[in-house]
Amino acid sequence: MTDVDSDGDGIPDGIEGPGDRDGDGIANALDYDPTGTFYCEDTGQLRSGGRIAVTGPLGTQSGVGSSNHITIVRDGSDGRFQFYVTQAGTYTLALTYPAGAQPSTSRLNSGALDLTTLLPADPGVIGAGEFGAKGKLGDFSAGANPFYLTFVVEAGDPHFINNNIPLMGCPSSAGVVASKSADRSTAVFGETVNFTLNFENTSALTYMAAHVVDLLPDGLVYTPGSATVDGVAQEPVVTGKRLDFTAVDMAPTDHITIHLSARVAAGAAGALTNLTWLEDATGALVSNRASATVRVEPEAVFDCSDVIGKVFDDLNHNGYPDARVGLPPLTDDDVFTGGKYGNPAPKAVPRDYEPGLAGVRLATVNGLLITTDAFGRFHVPCAALPKTGGSNFILKVDPRSLPLGYQLTTENPRVMRLTAGKVAKMNFGAALAHVMDINLTAKAFVQGTDHPGDAFLQAVRELVDRIKVAPTVLRLSYLIGQGEDVDLANARLKAAETAIRDAWRWVGSYELGIARDVRRVK
């Protein structure tokens, strides 16, 4: 028995003996065995950047060093940690995980370990050892690597090694490099997206019975019969969104190329990311997870609802755009008013009984302003992307963009329920509704001033009484005679309007529209 410790793992060579525990061809006495490691559960790679701290009956030791009967030889920052204690008691391991890595959620610690139970083995081996000095565990499966965070130590307990801490979220450094590409970056509903999956074994290992997994996102559906593996048609096992291809042995430098197609299903929207990776026979990940993203755009025909319509001069106040009966159809190029081929344009024939109103502005709640064309027509392309059960759409005419004296004869704003893929029509009628013409001359006013005469004021009171319920527009005209002062005429007109508004104030039930003008009598 000798106290020489060739590999520096704290276990004398005499105890370790000449055997080769992990089969990597290095004798145990020369094979460094740490107390434990941080390793990636997907790949078995040791992960640097972690830290341990050990808490005993007297206190805590964190970082390399000695205190409270605890000595930390390696603190885990290179992926391996090593510590020993010199006093009996219960010791707890506190872990700081490497940046970017998370504690495993599938491999949980096994609670407290009474080291006495490991006897007679010395050293007590808890998990798998590092294979050679390659920075990777020989066997990184869950079953081979139980781990503990609490240790009950008594005098005479054995050394213990390979208490390996599993990690998730490691960047893959697996031996197989997966890559994936899609033949387009955007797609619409119903379109087929072709994916190409490439796997290359860059390691020196052979992965036995490994199989390719492809995980489609919601909204992409595998097209049956479209998959080929290295050019040979092969149908994967489809389990929901997961496609599993037939297992193959993957020797070093082997390639696998898989082509498959998927269709964009109804309701898909936004970025769809398709993942692929290689699994070995036990279901462990042996490649990186490659992804390809396709952005699904709304499709105008199926997802949108368009709104068309017309703002028309509702001459008969019925709220509908009436056409003149018996007109020839409107497919006549001659009404193009700009002239063609150098010929003057024929005179435009008014086609509509109720013509459209040009330049009327409509607004949506999103601030989209639509201005009608010369014939009062408008359209809102893809006004909404309605949900499955339809969505409401609101449109409002800005009344101030109507000609003076016009009032809407249809509801404003108007709300319609839109269906995806269907066109909706919203017509708005406006008319010079219930116009009362009030004509004034100088005689209606006190001479030389702009005070309305008593007879006019009396007539205004009676008028207001009669129009107080039915919406009416007043057209107030001053017929100006020869030699009359225009400024005085304007002042009188304004005074007349003021008189009407004063009479209206407490009587009327709606906002009274008054248009004023001055006309010259010949």
Add this chain to the structure above:
Amino acid sequence: MSDRRNTTLIGLLTGVSFFTLPSLATAQDTGFSISDGTRLIAGDARLAELAQVQVARTPADLHVTVDGLGVSPRLDLEVVAANDQRVVLQSRINYPAWVVRGEVRLLDQATGRLISTAAIASNASIALDLPAGDLAAVYRVYDSAGRFDETAPIALDRVHAAPEEQGIDAAARRRIPVSGGAVTVSGTGLAPGAVVETLGETLRADSAGAFVLQRILPPGDHAVPVQVAGQGVLTQPIVTIPKAEWFTVGIVDLTFGETLKGFDKGATFTNGRLAYYTKGKTAGGWLITSSADTGETEIRDLLRDFDRKDPQGVLSRLDPDMAYPVYGDDSTLENDAPTNGKFYLRAEQDGSKLVWGNFKGELTGAEYLRNERTLYGLQGVYRSPAQTSGGEARLAATLYAAQPDNLPGREFFLGTGGSVYFLKRQDISIGSETLTIERRDPVTGRVIEQRRLVAGRDYRINYIQGVVTLSAPLSGFGSGGVVQPEAGSTPETRLAAQYEYTPTAGEVDGYAYGGRVETWLTDQLRLGVTGMVDQTDIADQTGMGADLHYDFGKNSFVELEAAKTRGPGFGSSSSDDGGLIVSTDPSVSGTGQGYRFKTSVDLADLGLTAKGSASAYAERRSAGFSTLDYQTTADETLWGLALDAKVSDRVGYKLA
């Protein structure tokens, strides 16, 4: 609803008659009449008849629209006729009420030197004799406070004119606060070519006998007579433009449902949506535009993530031209509240504004540090009411903080002699492009002159295909050939295109901040400070700079600028053949400084009798200096001198 109206109309007609109003019916000579168009209700029957006749005499169908919220100022200068010596220019402006005087400024296209000015009245035309040279014209109008709006430079060698009301807005600089209402007079049914006088203008009806004219008028009452030659005044409505008015549309949309059949029978849902759009102006001169849309979602989520991006983003990316439907009308669409989020607010007053939503960065003024990207976030612009004699705000500040949604693309095209240029990217964000013609020294790469192009007049762009079509061919060299008309090397002309595009996959992270404060200490001296930060995936690109501008005469100035940049730099690409073969210029990373000095002196400003000018520049840029325009890979020092003097009619010196 309309049926109800019809019955009330009939009730009105039957309930009110001549005979039920004896007190008024007897008063024949009252001086007024009230009628409903067909029947006299009160007053003087003869008067009503007279007025009827007046109305009947107007064959035209006239409409007057008063719109206090649809104000869009237009300023343009049209070239009606042109030859080498003489040009006829037409002013087009729809807000003459704010303008006290206007002038056409003739500029030398190569140097930007002001050659002469000529007064032009609003919407009038003038004929100008042109001096020799390659000239451009700028139309500038002043308001009573000395502020001015001006157009981008307009080439004088080709005719471009549009009928009234069909012109475009070519304003490149807008400082006159125009508020009020747009009064539009339109008519149909006139004799073709009839002469119409209205809103202080005379115009002719088109071949179909229709006309339309719009003017922006200040708040208050205005008489709008419409007169047709040979027919007299047809109507003279008095319109009132209110000082304050609002337009609002909103919806509260709640949907409750329960599944009656099938897989998830008995499941209930409660969806809601709150949305509004409002636009208005206050008596204090603020113009407010705002909208919000929670989107249709579960009620408890309605007000969550109110600042989140992109609920309607997919809609805005849809191009109606890409879809199958053809609508067959000429209506126009405009997004008044562009935002990538759920909320939009814009409040403006006299050139100052606050915007939450999508906006175009307005960091201009300095040559090294500029930012004209289209961004989503918060923008504030302040312009002090106090002004210099040149109409500039004494203190101006621009700040923005934004979350870019798109990636910027920047490309340079050497003029090919053609007018079509293919951008490297397709699916350009609509309205995000900034096109500039640059004249560069081909040896040193120094930008000599930049001219911003105006959409519609100078170019057309197809956003989906990424094709720019200029309205005139762009030659790569000032004048081709063996003979060099200028001493030294001839500047090369490039088209610089900056735009935003949506990356097809992945999201853009990071924020962009920036700001500029500039102040005119005197009427001649301007100081400015600019700073900007662009966070990208790799690192922050930061830039800081200060600049000074001093005018000492009409065409004489000194400019100094110092800037420092740090970060991974900006990439750009360039093409010599209009975009068929594109080479990508790698971005320059690191830290670098740039210093710039530039002066131009008009000999006349020095009191010399000789005509001509002298200019000089010096620039030093260290390796790693990276701005949108410059990528410096090695330390550079440039300087140059130019003198162009004409000592007599026959003798001139030119040195460069």
